Amino acid sequence: MYTDHSTTEIDTLLAKSEAAFYQYKNLSLKERAHFMRSIAAEIEALGEELITAAQKETHLSEKRLIAERKRTIFQLNSYADAAEQGNWLEARIDLGDADKTPSKPDLRKMLVPLGPVVVFGASNFPFAYSTAGGDTACAFAAGCPVIVKAHPAHVETSTLVARAISKAAEQCNMPEGIFTHIYGADFKVGEYLVKHEAVKAVGFTGSYSGGRALFDLAAQRKAPIPVFAEMGSVNPVFLLPDKLQQDHQWLADKMAASITQDMGQFCTNPGLMIAVKGGALDQYVKQLLVKLHEVTPSKMLHKGIARNYINNMQTAITQRHVDVLYQSDNKLGEEDGMVTIAKVPGKYFLTNVQLRQEVFGPYSLLVECSDEAEMLKIAQHLEGQLTTTLMATVNDINNNSGLVNVLQEKCGRFIMNSVPTGVEVALAMQHGGPFPACTDSRFTAVGADGIKRFARPVSFQNWDNEFLPDELKNENPLNIWRTVNNQPTQAAVGKV
Amino acid sequence: MYTDHSTTEIDTLLAKSEAAFYQYKNLSLKERAHFMRSIAAEIEALGEELITAAQKETHLSEKRLIAERKRTIFQLNSYADAAEQGNWLEARIDLGDADKTPSKPDLRKMLVPLGPVVVFGASNFPFAYSTAGGDTACAFAAGCPVIVKAHPAHVETSTLVARAISKAAEQCNMPEGIFTHIYGADFKVGEYLVKHEAVKAVGFTGSYSGGRALFDLAAQRKAPIPVFAEMGSVNPVFLLPDKLQQDHQWLADKMAASITQDMGQFCTNPGLMIAVKGGALDQYVKQLLVKLHEVTPSKMLHKGIARNYINNMQTAITQRHVDVLYQSDNKLGEEDGMVTIAKVPGKYFLTNVQLRQEVFGPYSLLVECSDEAEMLKIAQHLEGQLTTTLMATVNDINNNSGLVNVLQEKCGRFIMNSVPTGVEVALAMQHGGPFPACTDSRFTAVGADGIKRFARPVSFQNWDNEFLPDELKNENPLNIWRTVNNQPTQAAVGKV
Known part of the structure; x- marks a missing residue:
C-alpha cells in the first residue's frame, strides 16, 4: 500500500x-x-x-x-x-x-x-x-x-x-x-x-x-x-539509605508505576535501581513487587518491539548472578511485554557491561550494593544517560556529595525524589545527555x-539599518530581547 | 629539545x-x-x-x-x-x-x-x-x-x-x-x-x-x-557594478591592504574577488596593482607554510584560462611569499573546482563574470565560508536581492563594504561558517x-533550593540574567 x-x-x-x-x-x-x-x-x-x-x-x-x-x-x-x-x-x-x-x-x-x-x-x-x-x-x-x-x-x-x-x-x-x-x-x-x-x-x-x-x-x-x-538510556535511579528507610512505600508506588507505564516503552523508563542492601531495601522490594502484581499488562507497540524486548530481557536475566525477582504471566501472546524485575549484586554489575544495556520495555534491574562506596563506583562507571535520579533525604545528600558530583556528569536531566518518566515540554527541560544517550x-x-x-549564527558586519533583518534593526520592530553591547534589553538601539 | x-x-x-x-x-x-x-x-x-x-x-x-x-x-x-x-x-x-x-x-x-x-x-x-x-x-x-x-x-x-x-x-x-x-x-x-x-x-x-x-x-x-x-576559507568578495563605478580607488586601497596584510596569512584573507567585466572593473584592477606594487613583502611564517603557498599558488595559476595579473619579485628566498593576483573568466571558474581551494597566503583570484546572472551562479556554487563580502551601493543591493539571499547561506559573517580581515573580539562576532569553513x-x-x-545543558528537576547551584537558586545570589517562566529577568524567583 x-x-x-x-x-x-x-x-x-x-x-x-x-x-x-x-x-x-x-x-x-x-x-x-x-x-x-x-x-x-x-x-x-x-x-x-x-x-x-x-x-x-x-x-x-x-x-x-x-x-x-x-x-x-x-x-x-x-x-x-x-x-x-x-x-x-x-x-x-x-x-x-x-x-x-x-x-x-x-x-x-x-x-x-x-x-x-x-x-x-x-x-x-x-x-x-x-x-x-x-x-x-x-x-x-x-x-x-x-x-x-x-x-x-x-x-x-x-x-x-x-x-x-x-x-x-x-x-x-x-x-x-x-x-x-x-x-x-x-x-x-x-x-x-x-x-x-x-x-x-x-x-x-x-x-x-x-x-x-x-x-x-x-x-x-x-x-x-x-x-x-x-x-534512549537506562535512567538509573539511586535509592539512598535514609530515603529508603523513611519512604519505602512511597518509593515502591512511584517506581512500580514508572517502570510499567505504557509497558515501559519510554526512553526515560527507569531500567536500573541502585541501592545498598539491608532491611530498608528488602522492605522496598517487597512493596514494589506487591504494586507490580496489581499492574495489568497490555500489548507492546508491535511484534518487533515485543520480540526485541523478550530477547534483550532474556539476555539480561540469564547473566550470571542475576536473579529474577518478579515476572508477570504471559497472557497476551507474542506481543505481551512480561513485566520483569531482576537483581544483581553490585560487584557483578561492575564487571558485566551487558547489564548496562538498555532493555526497552517494562524491565528494571536492581543493583544491590554492599555499601555506599560501591554505589559511587557504579555511578562512576555509568555511560551517558538522559536522566539520573536521586531518591534522597537532606541527610543522604549531605552524606553523598561525591555521588551527586559524579551523577551530574552522566545525564542531561538530574532528578530529585521524582521519577524519570514524564518529560515536561518546557524551556528548562533538557532531553538529551552525554553519549550514548544522544549524539550531541x-x-x-x-x-x-x-x-x-x-x-546557526550569522554576523552582519557594517550593514545599513534598512537592509538588516527586522530582528537586528535599530528600532527593534519585533520588540524581541536582544543583547546590545553585552546587556540584555528590549530597547531600540540608541535608546538603551 | x-x-x-x-x-x-x-x-x-x-x-x-x-x-x-x-x-x-x-x-x-x-x-x-x-x-x-x-x-x-x-x-x-x-x-x-x-x-x-x-x-x-x-x-x-x-x-x-x-x-x-x-x-x-x-x-x-x-x-x-x-x-x-x-x-x-x-x-x-x-x-x-x-x-x-x-x-x-x-x-x-x-x-x-x-x-x-x-x-x-x-x-x-x-x-x-x-x-x-x-x-x-x-x-x-x-x-x-x-x-x-x-x-x-x-x-x-x-x-x-x-x-x-x-x-x-x-x-x-x-x-x-x-x-x-x-x-x-x-x-x-x-x-x-x-x-x-x-x-x-x-x-x-x-x-x-x-x-x-x-x-x-x-x-x-x-x-x-x-x-x-x-x-579557513577563500572569503569571496563580490564587487558589484555600481560600487565599482563609484569607489574603485577606495576598493583598490582596501583590498590591496587586506590581501597582503601579514603576507595574507589569515583565515579571513580575501582569496576570491568576483565582479562583472567592464571599464569600472578594469579601473579597479589597474589601481589594485598600483597599490600592490607599493607593498614590501616579508617572510612567511615558516618554510613549510611558504612551500605550501608556492605549491598551491602555482597549481592555481597554471590552470587553463587563468592569467597572472601581478606577482611580486622573490627577494627573500625560500620563505618569500610572492604576492600574486590572477584572473579567470567566470565560466571557467564554474567548471574548475581546483580554483575554489584556499591558497593560504598573499594570493587572490579575480573571477571576471560576463554578467550579474553569472555572478549569482558562482555564489550558488560556493562552498561554506567564514565570510562573504558585498561591496555594494544601495542600488546594487536592490538590484541583486537574489545574490544577497544566496550569499547569506554560504557564510558565518556577512560583510558590507568592508574587508574580511580583522576579526573583532565581540559577542556579536561569528567566526565559523558552513562546512568546510568549520566542522559545526x-x-x-x-x-x-x-x-x-x-x-552542555543540565536540567535539575524537583531540587530543594539549598542544593541547587547558585546560578539557579531562587534568590539569584549571582544576580545573573535568567529566563524565568519564559521571561528574561534578573529578579529573584518569587519577585519576578
Missing part, C-alpha cells in the same frame, strides 16, 4: 525542499508561527480517525493517544510562541566605534536556519515524536523545510498527519516543498536521505543502533551535517531550546 | 585532567574568571622574552606580535568578564505547579562544562589562537581543564605561554591537571589525544586536512566527541559565545 520512494523521486522532492528553503527562511517569525499553529489545528481536525489509526498500529490506549495528541498540539503551539518571542534567535548587537584605532565595526548576529531537515520519528510516540512531533516543530520554527521519513510501524498514522501538515501549508501559502513525506521501509531510503546534498541536518528518535548508523553516515559525508539522535549533549530534543539544533 | 610525550606519559597527565575536572567545574564563576585574568597578567609579565621567541619562530613583525599579545590578553579578560556575567549559562527556570494534572515539576537548567578539552592552535596566531588563545580561554571559562598540544612551528613560544598558565594556576590554587602542555611533532600524538577517553571536546584552528582528520577520528570514537575545527556552523571560535562549544 505504501511503496518506498525511489531515489529519483527523492531527488525531485529534495530539489523542491531546497527551493522552498530559500523562500521559507525569509518569512517572518509571525508567518512561521501561524503555519505551525495551523498544523496543530489540522491535526486536531483529524479527530477520531487519527486516534483509531494510531491505536490499530501501536496498541497504545485511546487515553494515552488522546493525551499524546494534546501534547503534540501543545508542542506546535508553544514552539510557535517561542519562535515569535524570538529569544531563541540569540540576537546580539555590538555597536561600532569609528573613533577607536583600529575602528570597531558594527556587528549584529542572530540565528538563521540550517536548511532542509530530515526527521526520523520514534515508534513509541506516533504523534509527539513522529511526523509532526518535536523535531518537525523545531525545524519549522527555525525556518527549515522538513522531510519526514514515515515510521514503518505507524505509516498510516504518519500519512494522516502528513496530510494535515500539507493542508496547513496550503492554507498558509507556504512554498511547495516546505514539507515532504517519504516512504521507506528499507533502511536504504533513510541512508539516501541522510547522505543527500540538499539535506543540512537530521533529527532522530529511536534505538542506539539506528541513531549511531545515521550519525556515522552524516559524519562521513563530504560535507558532514549535524545529527541530533536521541537514543549540547542540544535538547524537548523544549523550545530544541529549535537551536537547526539554526 | 622538545621530545614528544609518550602515550604512557599522556595517560598519566590525562588522568590528572579528569580529576581536575571534578574539582574545577565546582569552582564559582568568580574563581574561574580570576584564574583567567591571572593568566593574562602572567603573559604580560613575560614581556620582551615572549615577543622575541615568537619573532624568531614565526617571522611575524614585532608590531604585529605586540598587537596580538594585546588581543590575547583582551580575550582572556573579556571572556572572564563574560564568564562571570553569566549570560552564556542560558539559565532557565520553569516553576512547578502542583495543582496542574499531571502536576508540573520545577525545572531549572543551565550550561555545565563538558570535561577536559584538547586544543590545537594555529601557526599564524602564535598567541591569540594557540596555547592561551581563544579556545583555551573559552574552555577555562566554561569550566573545563585544557590540554594544549604545542604547535610544532612555535614550540618555544608555546612553552613560555604554558609556563605562564601554570604559574597562574599555582597562584590561584587551581587543581593539579587544570592545564597540560603536550609536545607532539608526530601526528600520532594528536591522534592519541583526540581518541583518549578522558577527552570530551576538541578545539582546532588550522588547515582543512588537519581539521577534517581530527573530526573523523572524534566521530569514529566509541563515544564520539564534538570537534570545533576552524579550517552552529558555534563560533571568536567572541564569548565560543564558550558554549564546551558546555
Whole structure:
C-alpha cells in the first residue's frame, strides 16, 4: 500500500525542499508561527480517525493517544510562541566605534536556519515524536523545510498527519516543498536521505543502533551535517539509605508505576535501581513487587518491539548472578511485554557491561550494593544517560556529595525524589545527555531550546539599518530581547 | 629539545585532567574568571622574552606580535568578564505547579562544562589562537581543564605561554591537571589525544586536512566527541557594478591592504574577488596593482607554510584560462611569499573546482563574470565560508536581492563594504561558517559565545533550593540574567 520512494523521486522532492528553503527562511517569525499553529489545528481536525489509526498500529490506549495528541498540539503551539518571542534567535548587537584605532565595526548576529531537515520519528510516540512531533516543530520554527521519513510501524498514522501538515501549508501559502513525506521501509531510503546534498541536518528518535548508523553516515559525508539522535538510556535511579528507610512505600508506588507505564516503552523508563542492601531495601522490594502484581499488562507497540524486548530481557536475566525477582504471566501472546524485575549484586554489575544495556520495555534491574562506596563506583562507571535520579533525604545528600558530583556528569536531566518518566515540554527541560544517550549533549530534543539544533549564527558586519533583518534593526520592530553591547534589553538601539 | 610525550606519559597527565575536572567545574564563576585574568597578567609579565621567541619562530613583525599579545590578553579578560556575567549559562527556570494534572515539576537548567578539552592552535596566531588563545580561554571559562598540544612551528613560544598558565594556576590554587602542555611533532600524538577517553571536546584552528582528520577520528570514537575545527576559507568578495563605478580607488586601497596584510596569512584573507567585466572593473584592477606594487613583502611564517603557498599558488595559476595579473619579485628566498593576483573568466571558474581551494597566503583570484546572472551562479556554487563580502551601493543591493539571499547561506559573517580581515573580539562576532569553513556552523571560535562549544545543558528537576547551584537558586545570589517562566529577568524567583 505504501511503496518506498525511489531515489529519483527523492531527488525531485529534495530539489523542491531546497527551493522552498530559500523562500521559507525569509518569512517572518509571525508567518512561521501561524503555519505551525495551523498544523496543530489540522491535526486536531483529524479527530477520531487519527486516534483509531494510531491505536490499530501501536496498541497504545485511546487515553494515552488522546493525551499524546494534546501534547503534540501543545508542542506546535508553544514552539510557535517561542519562535515569535524570538529569544531563541540569540540576537546580539555590538555597536561600532569609528573613533577607536583600529575602528570597531558594527556587528549584529542572530540565528538563521540550517536548511532542509530530515526527521526520523520514534515508534513509541506516533504523534509527539513522529511526523509532526518535536523535531518537525523545531525545524519549522527555525525556518527549515522538513522531510519526514514515515515510521514503518505507524505509516498510516504518519500519512494522516502528513496530510494535515500539507493542508496547513496550503492554507498558509507556504512554498511547495516546505514539507515532504517519504516512504521507506528499507533502511536504504533513510541512508539516501541522510547522505543527500540538499539535506543540512537530521533529527532522530529511536534505538542506539539506528541513531549511531545515521550519525556515522552524516559524519562521513563530504560535507558532514549535524545529527541530533536521541537514543534512549537506562535512567538509573539511586535509592539512598535514609530515603529508603523513611519512604519505602512511597518509593515502591512511584517506581512500580514508572517502570510499567505504557509497558515501559519510554526512553526515560527507569531500567536500573541502585541501592545498598539491608532491611530498608528488602522492605522496598517487597512493596514494589506487591504494586507490580496489581499492574495489568497490555500489548507492546508491535511484534518487533515485543520480540526485541523478550530477547534483550532474556539476555539480561540469564547473566550470571542475576536473579529474577518478579515476572508477570504471559497472557497476551507474542506481543505481551512480561513485566520483569531482576537483581544483581553490585560487584557483578561492575564487571558485566551487558547489564548496562538498555532493555526497552517494562524491565528494571536492581543493583544491590554492599555499601555506599560501591554505589559511587557504579555511578562512576555509568555511560551517558538522559536522566539520573536521586531518591534522597537532606541527610543522604549531605552524606553523598561525591555521588551527586559524579551523577551530574552522566545525564542531561538530574532528578530529585521524582521519577524519570514524564518529560515536561518546557524551556528548562533538557532531553538529551552525554553519549550514548544522544549524539550531541549540547542540544535538547524537548523544549523550545530544541529549535537551536537547526539554526546557526550569522554576523552582519557594517550593514545599513534598512537592509538588516527586522530582528537586528535599530528600532527593534519585533520588540524581541536582544543583547546590545553585552546587556540584555528590549530597547531600540540608541535608546538603551 | 622538545621530545614528544609518550602515550604512557599522556595517560598519566590525562588522568590528572579528569580529576581536575571534578574539582574545577565546582569552582564559582568568580574563581574561574580570576584564574583567567591571572593568566593574562602572567603573559604580560613575560614581556620582551615572549615577543622575541615568537619573532624568531614565526617571522611575524614585532608590531604585529605586540598587537596580538594585546588581543590575547583582551580575550582572556573579556571572556572572564563574560564568564562571570553569566549570560552564556542560558539559565532557565520553569516553576512547578502542583495543582496542574499531571502536576508540573520545577525545572531549572543551565550550561555545565563538558570535561577536559584538547586544543590545537594555529601557526599564524602564535598567541591569540594557540596555547592561551581563544579556545583555551573559552574552555577555562566554561569550566573545563585544557590540554594544549604545542604547535610544532612555535614550540618555544608555546612553552613560555604554558609556563605562564601554570604559574597562574599555582597562584590561584587551581587543581593539579587544570592545564597540560603536550609536545607532539608526530601526528600520532594528536591522534592519541583526540581518541583518549578522558577527552570530551576538541578545539582546532588550522588547515582543512588537519581539521577534517581530527573530526573523523572524534566521530569514529566509541563515544564520539564534538570537534570545533576552524579550517579557513577563500572569503569571496563580490564587487558589484555600481560600487565599482563609484569607489574603485577606495576598493583598490582596501583590498590591496587586506590581501597582503601579514603576507595574507589569515583565515579571513580575501582569496576570491568576483565582479562583472567592464571599464569600472578594469579601473579597479589597474589601481589594485598600483597599490600592490607599493607593498614590501616579508617572510612567511615558516618554510613549510611558504612551500605550501608556492605549491598551491602555482597549481592555481597554471590552470587553463587563468592569467597572472601581478606577482611580486622573490627577494627573500625560500620563505618569500610572492604576492600574486590572477584572473579567470567566470565560466571557467564554474567548471574548475581546483580554483575554489584556499591558497593560504598573499594570493587572490579575480573571477571576471560576463554578467550579474553569472555572478549569482558562482555564489550558488560556493562552498561554506567564514565570510562573504558585498561591496555594494544601495542600488546594487536592490538590484541583486537574489545574490544577497544566496550569499547569506554560504557564510558565518556577512560583510558590507568592508574587508574580511580583522576579526573583532565581540559577542556579536561569528567566526565559523558552513562546512568546510568549520566542522559545526552552529558555534563560533571568536567572541564569548565560543564558550558554549564546551558546555552542555543540565536540567535539575524537583531540587530543594539549598542544593541547587547558585546560578539557579531562587534568590539569584549571582544576580545573573535568567529566563524565568519564559521571561528574561534578573529578579529573584518569587519577585519576578
